[in-house]
Amino acid sequence: MNTLNKYAQAAGMTDEAWQRHANPWSVWTRFAAIPLMIAAIWSREWIGWWALGPVGLVVVWLAVNPHVFPAIEQPRSWSARGIYGERLWLRDRSLVTGDHRNVQRLLIGVGSAGFALLVWGLVALDPWPTVFGATLITVGQLWRIDRLGQLYLASRDSAGKHETAPAHRSGSETA
Numbered sequence: 072m073n074t075l076n077k078y079a080q081a082a083g084m085t086d087e088a089w090q091r092h093a094n095p096w097s098v099w100t101r102f103a104a105i106p107l108m109i110a111a112i113w114s115r116e117w118i119g120w121w122a123l124g125p126v127g128l129v130v131v132w133l134a135v136n137p138h139v140f141p142a143i144e145q146p147r148s149w150s151a152r153g154i155y156g157e158r159l160w161l162r163d164r165s166l167v168t169g170d171h172r173n174v175q176r177l178l179i180g181v182g183s184a185g186f187a188l189l190v191w192g193l194v195a196l197d198p199w200p201t202v203f204g205a206t207l208i209t210v211g212q213l214w215r216i217d218r219l220g221q222l223y224l225a226s227r228d229s230a231g232k233h234e235t236a237p238a239h240r241s242g243s244e245t246a
Contacts, residue, residue: 083138089158090142097140098150098216104129104136105205112193113201149220156219159226166222174218181211 084092091097111125146152160167167175185207192201 087142088137089154090144091140092137093143093146093151093154094140095148095150097136098154101133101136102209102212104133105209109189109193109201109205113196116196146223150216152220152223153216154219156221156223156226157216159223160219166226171218171222175215178211178215178218181207182215185209185211 108126108129111122111129114125115122143151146155185204188200188204189208190204192198192204
């Protein structure tokens with residue numbers, strides 16, 4: 072079992088939790104937590120150690136978020152398809168092949184660079200690396216959700232047609 076699967080299991084990501092996490096409210100309120108976490112960490116400048124309170128609240132929200140919204144059994148929204156695709160990807164990494172795998176690797180790089188800039192900006196209390204890092208993280212995550220939604224649709228379409236072809240699109244349809 073790889074690290075991401077262990078994390079998902081430790082976070083209580085059961086089948087029902089994945090269906091709840093696929094709710095667009097879950098996805099978009101997790102994105103809304105990014106500026107809230109930045110503000111909570113930045114608040115150390117004004118309230119000192121009391122900043123751990125707001126940071127803790129955001130962490131608790133991120134932990135309970137995938138479990139609190141109504142379950143989505145038929146993913147119709149863009150975000151729900153992306154979460155269902157993430158679930159497929161975690162279960163079977165071989166579903167992501169060719170150009171999809173290359174884009175996933177690129178997105179890991181974009182997210183890592185964004186995280187490094189975000190940390191640097193928050194440590195230095197410098198707005199530019201903070202905002203740019205948060206932007207890279209957000210763009211990377213949105214693109215990742217989009218790619219995983221495509222994986223879900225391709226997998227669903229392949230299963231519906233009873234084909235044995237791999238669940239990915241041709242190179243001309245990627246990016």
